[in-house]
Amino acid sequence: MSRPRYALYYAPAADSALWRFGSATLGYDALTGEDTSFAVPPGCEPAGWPALTEEPRRYGFHATLKAPFELADGRSEEQLRAFARNYAAGLESVPLAGLSVTALGSFVALTPSQPSEELQRFAFALVQAFEPFRAPLAETDKARRLKSPLTPAQHAYLEAYGYPYVGDAFRFHMTLTGSLPGEHATPVKQALETAYAAALPAGPVRLDRFALFKQDGRAARFRLIDYYLFG
Template sequence: MSTPRYAIYYTPAADSALWRFGSAVLGYDAVTGAEVPALVPPGCDTDRWPDLTEEPRRYGFHATLKAPFELATGRSEGQLRAFTHNYAAGLERVELTGLSVTALGSFVALTPSTESPALQRFAFALVQAFEPFRAPLSEADMARRLKHPLTPAQRAYLEAYGYPYVGDAFRFHMTLTGSLPIEHGPSTRNALADAYAQAVPAGPAGPVAIDRIALFRQESRDSHFRLLDSFPLA
């Protein structure tokens, strides 16, 4: 029997242009759990687009704050929801100057247009606060993480928090594609940047507020993540 996994994400309001854009690019709405018509950027192959977005589509449009985890022994979904509600009520929103379409290695994502130390502090505090709810990584999950080269600091974060990209290794990003062939990376990034500027009126110059945190659930490892609830910050 599969064990559900949970994650704490940032997701914009479901009625926002940003949410509609990200969900359309991925072809999946994590609020409804339904596939949606894909927004294929001009110049990109319509037939190949579902394959290029397959990996991030499973997670829904989001920025990871607390990476997916199984519940620790003695913890329940109800306790997690209650804690998330109370934790969010004590947080102050973080203002970003904007989001830009960026190539991060082999994939494309939305990232903050300027660095935000406040966001770094916000994210690491959240990782630590939710740690009592996280079950230790299984041997299979640990082995999967160790397939990718990690620095000593990232290895230490993995062992402490079940995810290597936290603390000073954290980079806020909202993934738009999976791994792309090298020859398609720049053109796909440019096409997505154009589509983003058209779909989100303010574009990269428009401020974005981290004004809520979202609790997501994945029923089994082969299913999509769904939004359980979104909690506004104080």
Template sequence: MSTPRYALYYAPAADSPLWHFGCATLGYDAFTGEDIAFAAPAGCNADRWPQLTAEPRRYGFHATLKAPFELAHGRSEGQLRAFAHQIAAGLSAVPLAGLAIAALGRFIALTPAGPSPALQTLAFDIVQAFEPFRAPLGAADLARRLASPLTPAQRAYLEAYGYPYVGDDFRFHMTLTGSLPQDDVAGTTAALGQAYAAAVPAAPAVIDRLALFRQDSREGRFRLLDSFMLGR
């Protein structure tokens, strides 16, 4: 029997234009747990779009703050939810100049329009705060992480927090595609940029909530369990 995994994400309000855009791009609403109609960007191959978004669809529309983990021995989901509520109340929302579509290597994501030291601090505070709830990585997960080229700092983060891209190596991003063929990256980035501009009003963004997601089994998708406003 598979052990559930949990993750601490940023996910926008379920009634917001940003949430609707992200979910429609992925074809999945992690709040309802249901497939929804794809909104392939104009100029992209609609038949291929489900395949191009298959990997991020497993996780739902989000930005990772603390990567997926199994619960440590003696910890319960109820304790995790209560702690998330408590931690969120003591954190402050982080305003951003906005979000922008960008290519990160060969996948495409929404990223902050400018640097935000406050967002870096928020993310690392969350990573560290929830460490008591994280079970150590299993051998298979550790091997998978070590198979990627990691810097010495990233290896140290992996050992300490079960994930290499935290602290100075954290980059806030809301993934919209899987890895694309290199020839498709520029065109798909432009098409998603136009779709985003049409769907989401241009305005500053605020990272104002902490979302708790759950994956019942490794074969399943993550679903939104709860969302906690920061500073409340």
């Protein structure tokens, strides 16, 4: 039986329009652990939408801060939660100019409308602060990561933090689709832009919390099990 995995994600408040939009797009509410009715973007085929969102649905609507990890020997979930509460108490919220629907390679995500050095510093500091809780990366997980082409810096990050996309390789994104066939990428992005504009007013976003997600086993979906408000 596989061990539980934990992840530190940004997830907006459960009563926010952003959480409702993301969860309905994926068809899964990670807080309740229940499937939801899909909000299929205009112009997209309802019958095909579940397949296009299958991969991100496993993780729930989020932006990765510290990627999934098993707990290090001698560490417990209770200790992780206590550390997270204390760590969040010393943080200040991080302002973003807004979020935009963006095509990142073959998938579509929400990304910051403007670069933010404050966000980059916050994310890397969090990765480093929680490193004592992370068990060494399993060889199977490491091999899976190495199937993707990595720069020397990303390879070093993988060795140091169990994830290659941290530090200057980090890009904040809230995934909305899985990998899309080439002919689908542009129309799906455009449809999600329309849906996002209709669901949320344009304007700044303030990151005022992070969340702890848990996966009971590798075949399970991730669940949001706690929020940690800054300050």
